Amino acid sequence: MQGVSHQVTFTCNICGALVRGYAFEDLDREVGVCSECGSNVRIRALAYLVGCELFGRCDPVAHWPERLDILAYGISDWPEFTHHLRPKISYINTQFDSTFAGKPMLDILEPRPNWVGSADLVICSEVLEHVVPPVQKAFNGLGALLNKGGLLVFSVPHSFKETVEYFPELHTWEIETHPDGTRSLINITVDGRRQRFNDLVFHGGGAAVLEMRVLGLDAIRRHLREAGFCDIKMMDYDVIESGIHFKYPWSRPMTARKIG
Ligand SMILES: [Zn+2]
Structure with a gap:
């Protein structure tokens, strides 16, 4: 019926809330916010991929097994992940500078030796477009954090063309x-x-969120392989029951494994 939008009801896979009131076309990467926990489509997709890859079952966070032996680092992550993931895995959200008091500092361009090879999981969302060039150094840092077979779940705005470094x-x-x-x-x-x-693009306020580049997808795969990753996958599907729908084929969350 033309003019009548398709309404979506979904269960947030992070907090479990039943969310109503969105038209299907209102869901996209940075919107479709859960009324309870504030997660958007991208955040729910990251959690979904973590569950699928870690446990082999694409369950909501509440249904994950308690696996506190799994050590996970968030790289300047969505702050609420700490609250939702920590009952299930040993999740530590990190920040790259001292302006965020109380959170461990971790610079993926030069991770300190105590971080290296320690993580089973790293979540890195909307960071790689902001690090100073060369961006390969950041991919190398992510690879260095993970132990063999460790999982990287990440997202970065990308194109299907070559990378443009600003x-x-x-x-x-x-x-x-x-x-x-x-x-x-x-x-x-x-x-x-x-x-x-001039004409700078900031994702928020300070210089730390200055957009430095738009990565190309082929380049992302090259950077990952050079950093010691394999099994590189992009989330090329929706999970409507969890309110995960992407309007466009680019900039989808991805996973990769550190070569074991
Ligand atoms: Zn929620």
Whole structure:
């Protein structure tokens, strides 16, 4: 019936809430928020993939077995994961700088030795577009965190084209804020040239969430293989009963395994 939208009722696979009131076309990667826990489609998809890959059964978090022997790191993760995942697995959300008091600091560009080879699971969502180039270093860091056979569950906005690096010669740089509120990036290249970039894209407030690139899917696979990953899979399906529906084929959550 034209003009009548298809209503979706789903059970949030993270908190178990029954969520009503969304039209099917209202669900997409960053929306479709659960009224109870605040998860969006992407967050629910990450949890769904963790359950499928860790336990071989794609159950909601509440039905996961208690496996506190599984050590998991979130990389600047959705804060509520701590509350929902910790009863089931030993989950630690990390931050890359000291502005988040009380959370362990972990820089995936240079993980300290005590982190290396320790994790069974790493969740890294919407981080890889923000790290300074070369991005391979971040993929290497993710690989270094995991033990053999360890699982990476991640998402990053991507295209099906080649990667576009916005600041390929980034070296010594700062963000300059203008009186009208707009910002520029000033970079001094390694050979001393001064560069200015306007029209910056921030995913939030500070320089830490400056968009540095749009990765291409083939490049993501290359970076992963070079970092020691195999079994690379993209979530190319929906799980409507958990409110997981992607409008577009790009930027879907992915999984990969550290070569054992
Ligand atoms: Zn929920």
